[in-house]
Amino acid sequence: xxxxxxxxxxxxxxxxxxxxxxxxxxxxxxxxxxxxxxxxxxxxxxxxxxxxxxxxxxxxxxxxxxxxxxxxxxxxxxxxxxxxxxxxxxxxxxxxxxxxxxxxxxxxxxxxxxxxxxxxxxxxxxxxxxxxxxxx
Numbered sequence: 001x002x003x004x005x006x007x008x009x010x011x012x013x014x015x016x017x018x019x020x021x022x023x024x025x026x027x028x029x030x031x032x033x034x035x036x037x038x039x040x041x042x043x044x045x046x047x048x049x050x051x052x053x054x055x056x057x058x059x060x061x062x063x064x065x066x067x068x069x070x071x072x073x074x075x076x077x078x079x080x081x082x083x084x085x086x087x088x089x090x091x092x093x094x095x096x097x098x099x100x101x102x103x104x105x106x107x108x109x110x111x112x113x114x115x116x117x118x119x120x121x122x123x124x125x126x127x128x129x130x131x132x133x134x135x136x
Contacts, residue, residue, distance in 0.1 A: 004037050004044035017044040022099045022119055024082055025059040025068070026050045052080050060101055060119060069117060069125065071102060078103040081116060096121045102128070 004017045019037050026034040028051070036045055052073075058080060061068035073080060082101045089096065102116030116128040 002037075002039075002042075004042050006044040006046070020084075020099075021097070022060050022062045024101065025061055026055055027057045027059060027070075028054045029056045030054070047080075047082050050080065052078075055080065058082070058101060058103075060099060060117075062123070065123060069119070071115075071117060073103055074105060078105045081114065100128075 002019050004019060005014055006017050007014045017037075023036045024047070025036070028034075034045055034050060036047075037043075038045065055073050057070050057072050059068045059070040080101075080103055085098045085100065086095050087098060088094070098121075099119040100116050102114060104112060104114045106112055114129065118126040118128055120126070
């Protein structure tokens with residue numbers, strides 16, 4: 001498995017990071033991109049490095065699915081969401097990793113609305129919509 005380097009801004013220490021099976025790619029309005037794992041330089045980028053004010057779309061890619069899954073981001077009002085969860089599904093003993101990505105907006109009445117995609121280990125996806133009364 002290919003490894004990448006990351007320097008923690010808080011400490012200046014360099015760490016080794018293993019490439020994830022599914023990785024994000026941020027696509028900006030000006031046509032530039034930022035990849036979580038830069039293959040040509042061996043650098044790992046943190047999610048917080050994404051300039052969300054200039055973001056046009058967010059994509060998840062894998063070796064099996066290099067075209068990936070893309071999500072357009074609503075302009076000027078959405079907060080990008082991306083996280084992993086290690087879970088055990090009902091009736092199973094082994095842990096699996098689920099990848100989540102999407103966005104969150106707040107409507108005119110102050111309700112939070114989330115649109116997310118979950119990627120399962122077999123590369124199936126689930127669309128998740130959440131609507132709530134406040135910040136979640």
